[in-house]
Amino acid sequence: MLQFALWKRLLVIGVVLLGAWLCLPNLLNAGQRAGLPGFMPSETVKLGLDLKGGSYLLLEVDPEELQQNRLLELSRDIQRTLIKKPNNVKFRGREVVDGGVRFRVMEPTQIDEAKRRVRELSSPVGGIGGQQSLNISEQNGVMNVTFSSARLEELEVEALNDSIEVVRRRVDGSGTTDPNIQRQGSNRIVLEVPGLDDPTELIELIQRAGVMTVNLVDETADASQYRLDEPRLGKVKRQDAYSAREYVVHEDPILTGADFATASQGFDENNRPQINFTLKGRGPKVFGDFTSEHINDSFAIVLDGQVISAASVRSPILSGSGRITGSFEIQEANAIAIVLRAGELPAKLQVVEQRVVGAGLGEDSIRAGTTASAIGLALVAIFMILAYGLWGVFAVISLAANIMLIIGSLSGLGATLTLPGIAGIILTIGMAVDANVLVFERIREEHKNGRSPITSIEIGYKQASSTILDANLTTLIAAAVLFWLGSGPVKGFAVTLGIGVFTSVFTAFVLTRMFMADWVRTVRPKKLPV
Amino acid sequence: MLLKYLPTEPKIGFMKLRFGAFALSLVLIIASIAMVATRGLNFGIDFVGGVVIEIETSTKVDIGEIRDALSELDLDGVEVTEIKDNLVAEETGTTIALIKTKAPDAEGEAVEAAVQATASGILSALKDKFGDIEERRKEAVGPKVSGELLQDGIMALVVALGLMLLYIWFRFQWQFSIGAVLALIHDVILTIGMFAVTQFEFNLSTIAALLTIVGYSMNDTVVVYDRVREEMRRYKKMSDTDVIDMSINRTLSRTLLTSGTTLLALFSIFLLGGEVLRGFSFAMIWGVFIGTYSSIFIASAILLHTGLRRGSIGGGENENAPHGAQV
Numbered sequence: 002m003l004q005f006a007l008w009k010r011l012l013v014i015g016v017v018l019l020g021a022w023l024c025l026p027n028l029l030n031a032g033q034r035a036g037l038p039g040f041m042p043s044e045t046v047k048l049g050l051d052l053k054g055g056s057y058l059l060l061e062v063d064p065e066e067l068q069q070n071r072l073l074e075l076s077r078d079i080q081r082t083l084i085k086k087p088n089n090v091k092f093r094g095r096e097v098v099d100g101g102v103r104f105r106v107m108e109p110t111q112i113d114e115a116k117r118r119v120r121e122l123s124s125p126v127g128g129i130g131g132q133q134s135l136n137i138s139e140q141n142g143v144m145n146v147t148f149s150s151a152r153l154e155e156l157e158v159e160a161l162n163d164s165i166e167v168v169r170r171r172v173d174g175s176g177t178t179d180p181n182i183q184r185q186g187s188n189r190i191v192l193e194v195p196g197l198d199d200p201t202e203l204i205e206l207i208q209r210a211g212v213m214t215v216n217l218v219d220e221t222a223d224a225s226q227y228r229l230d231e232p233r234l235g236k237v238k239r240q241d242a243y244s245a246r247e248y249v250v251h252e253d254p255i256l257t258g259a260d261f262a263t264a265s266q267g268f269d270e271n272n273r274p275q276i277n278f279t280l281k282g283r284g285p286k287v288f289g290d291f292t293s294e295h296i297n298d299s300f301a302i303v304l305d306g307q308v309i310s311a312a313s314v315r316s317p318i319l320s321g322s323g324r325i326t327g328s329f330e331i332q333e334a335n336a337i338a339i340v341l342r343a344g345e346l347p348a349k350l351q352v353v354e355q356r357v358v359g360a361g362l363g364e365d366s367i368r369a370g371t372t373a374s375a376i377g378l379a380l381v382a383i384f385m386i387l388a389y390g391l392w393g394v395f396a397v398i399s400l401a402a403n404i405m406l407i408i409g410s411l412s413g414l415g416a417t418l419t420l421p422g423i424a425g426i427i428l429t430i431g432m433a434v435d436a437n438v439l440v441f442e443r444i445r446e447e448h449k450n451g452r453s454p455i456t457s458i459e460i461g462y463k464q465a466s467s468t469i470l471d472a473n474l475t476t477l478i479a480a481a482v483l484f485w486l487g488s489g490p491v492k493g494f495a496v497t498l499g500i501g502v503f504t505s506v507f508t509a510f511v512l513t514r515m516f517m518a519d520w521v522r523t524v525r526p527k528k529l530p531v
Numbered sequence: 532m533l534l535k536y537l538p539t540e541p542k543i544g545f546m547k548l549r550f551g552a553f554a555l556s557l558v559l560i561i562a563s564i565a566m567v568a569t570r571g572l573n574f575g576i577d578f579v580g581g582v583v584i585e586i587e588t589s590t591k592v593d594i595g596e597i598r599d600a601l602s603e604l605d606l607d608g609v610e611v612t613e614i615k616d617n618l619v620a621e622e623t624g625t626t627i628a629l630i631k632t633k634a635p636d637a638e639g640e641a642v643e644a645a646v647q648a649t650a651s652g653i654l655s656a657l658k659d660k661f662g663d664i665e666e667r668r669k670e671a672v673g674p675k676v677s678g679e680l681l682q683d684g685i686m687a688l689v690v691a692l693g694l695m696l697l698y699i700w701f702r703f704q705w706q707f708s709i710g711a712v713l714a715l716i717h718d719v720i721l722t723i724g725m726f727a728v729t730q731f732e733f734n735l736s737t738i739a740a741l742l743t744i745v746g747y748s749m750n751d752t753v754v755v756y757d758r759v760r761e762e763m764r765r766y767k768k769m770s771d772t773d774v775i776d777m778s779i780n781r782t783l784s785r786t787l788l789t790s791g792t793t794l795l796a797l798f799s800i801f802l803l804g805g806e807v808l809r810g811f812s813f814a815m816i817w818g819v820f821i822g823t824y825s826s827i828f829i830a831s832a833i834l835l836h837t838g839l840r841r842g843s844i845g846g847g848e849n850e851n852a853p854h855g856a857q858v
Contacts, residue, residue: 380795421808
């Protein structure tokens with residue numbers, strides 16, 4: 002056990018040096034790091050939001066709203082397919098109720114035709130052979146169409162993916178640096194923004210549904226005949242977003258968000274903020290036709306149920322580009338442009354968890370953490386040296402190498418250090434000497450029983466190895482469970498604890514053993530000092 | 532050095548004390564359960580939902596004034612505490628206060644929004660009254676998430692206990708794993724009981740602490756068990772009680788040293804690591820004591836009552852077969 006071949010020796014020294022190498026950037030400030038030559042590592046330990054400050058948001062896609070939105074779409078599709086000529090199906094009372102679309106077919110002879118047409122809207126989920134996406138039932142001419150469970154599941158997955166994309170585009174568009182966006186579970190999104198300590202505006206931006214339509218205004222309609230946001234006979238009353246003014250608009254939009262190619266915030270000739278846009282696909286033609294046919298009529302631009310701008314058509318707009326002016330401020334214009342560019346959310350996102358740490362607290366935490374680590378380390382070092390003398394010094398050198406390896410591993414692996422992670426390191430400092438202590442105690446015992454120093458050390462290491470293996474594997478199990486089931490900072494704790502298990506076994510069992518072997522062969526003590 | 536003066540083999544009759552220890556543990560377990568049932572745990576917002584805000588005012592402010600400013604908000608149960616021992620606040624003559632309130636009483640979706648609204652309400656009320664304040668920390672957890680966080684936490688504990696049980700079973704024998712797991716459950720209950728007594732906040736990092744205590748206690752137990760297994764092979768004629776006593780005594784100096792260094796490190800987090808880690812390090816300190824106690828008086832002592840059969844120990848199942856067997 003005490004023979005170290007040269008290659009083993011070099012390997013051990015190599016590992017320690019590698020740890021030091023990876024650790025190095027953490028000792029330098031940003032300026033010095035920038036000056037490092039390219040072959041040097043430049044990655045420092047990534048700090049968690051609790052240490053550097055920032056915002057953590059957990060967003061949830063509302064499944065009920067998602068279903069409602071999709072049912073409204075389905076309802077419009079059903080209308081479209083039923084009124085197709087020839088032989089259009091006559092129906093009445095189309096509405097979205099109890100998680101389905103319901104309508105009454107007026108002529109009993111057309112029931113089969115209605116079923117056939119609705120069935121055409123259905124498709125197998127997940128390709129041919131899958132469960133149908135729609136369930137269709139009929140009783141006394143009343144038809145009820147609902148989504149099948151497979152389709153509902155699929156909708157949720159799609160919605161989460163779409164939402165992540167939209168959130169990413171909106172957050173990027175807002176100029177936020179270095180955001181981290183991740184899926185969590187089946188309907189949640191984690192959004193982490195380092196350095197942002199007031200996420201109010203960002204939350205507002207993310208929570209906008211972003212449903213944009215351009216609708217024809219009915220100037221002859223009497224607004225008092227309508228209730229706000231409740232459609233009646235294909236028309237609906239909408240409120241202006243910036244004033245008390247109300248508009249009655251046709252429910253069917255001329256353009257929707259999908260027709261917009263780009264949008265950006267700019268200024269008009271009076272230096273007031275405006276939004277410039279260009280259309281794509283069928284957009285330019287549709288808008289051109291509309292503006293040609295409706296000279297002097299008004300249209301309203303409706304965002305999330307509120308009119309943000311209304312204008313009357315002076316001349317046909319055939320270029321496929323235009324501008325939106327209104328009573329908005331620059332910031333609002335910018336937000337609208339971002340939302341338009343990023344597209345609409347499949348359903349509203351709810352903030353279910355929000356954690357914000359100011360930069361000041363982060364700095365305090367780092368200071369408290371490093372002070373606590375330094376003092377903890379010093380106390381443990383003094384304790385070990387008092388207990389074991391020279392052997393204690395070996396153990397302390399190993400301990401120092403151990404911490405270097407932990408920090409080096411964290412830097413090298415790109416793992417995130419959190420405040421509980423610092424606690425994990427401190428705990429490792431305390432427990433890391435355990436393997437050394439186990440070995441030293443065994444050696445002491447063997448020596449007491451009258452064995453020679455070298456044999457005592459040999460046997461001590463051999464005897465302690467299975468104990469060390471068992472003891473550390475159980476800690477590793479705890480760390481793995483924490484990492485697997487924990488979230489956020491707890492995960493950070495698990496990472497340092499887990500890394501600490503590996504590095505402390507290495508330093509105690511390999512590095513200290515090398516010291517012990519060298520010492521016992523150079524000094525050739527007649528009696529061990531413990 | 533100093534260790535020379537510590538005997539390698541003290542002769543303490545631990546197993547003679549085991550019935551006293553069982554009785555003590557039973558009393559403590561009942562007391563813990565009773566405390567949790569009557570006093571309850573001081574759950575953090577991680578588990579019940581709500582808002583925690585830490586602010587720093589620009590000048591020294593009486594904590595009572597902050598309470599008054601918030602009393603107009605019609606929140607049920609606001610706790611305002613000053614963080615006194617913060618060096619920064621002392622130097623600059625400011626006040627750092629922690630404001631905590633539970634999730635508002637509402638149903639379903641509305642409550643998630645209400646939590647967010649409560650947070651902004653508190654901040655604007657304070658800004659109105661005290662002008663320029665720094666938000667050091669703001670956490671708002673909706674009840675939907677908090678319920679899941681608690682479930683996940685309990686899940687983590689159960690899974691960890693289960694895996695360790697399997698590991699010990701695999702490495703030793705089922706009798707050992709029963710002792711080890713009973714000791715761990717004992718530790719977890721007593722630690723939760725301690726939280727009920729002290730009313731330290733019980734939150735996500737407490738769960739992490741509990742799991743680490745479980746790990747630490749297991750570590751301790753395994754060291755003793757390894758020794759028991761080894762000595763049982765070596766001294767085939769000696770009674771179980773004597774073998775276990777001897778094993779504990781022979782590992783005692785190691786136990787004291789490791790607990791000693793771990794406690795040194797933990798006390799430095801407790802005293803210097805700041806507010807956020809206080810509950811965590813407190814749990815761990817308690818856990819080190821209780822874990823050490825339980826590995827001796829629960830985990831090892833139970834071996835005497837599980838019908839351990841000496842014949843099945845050893846016989847090449849362990850490749851690190853102890854050297855001393857030939858002595």
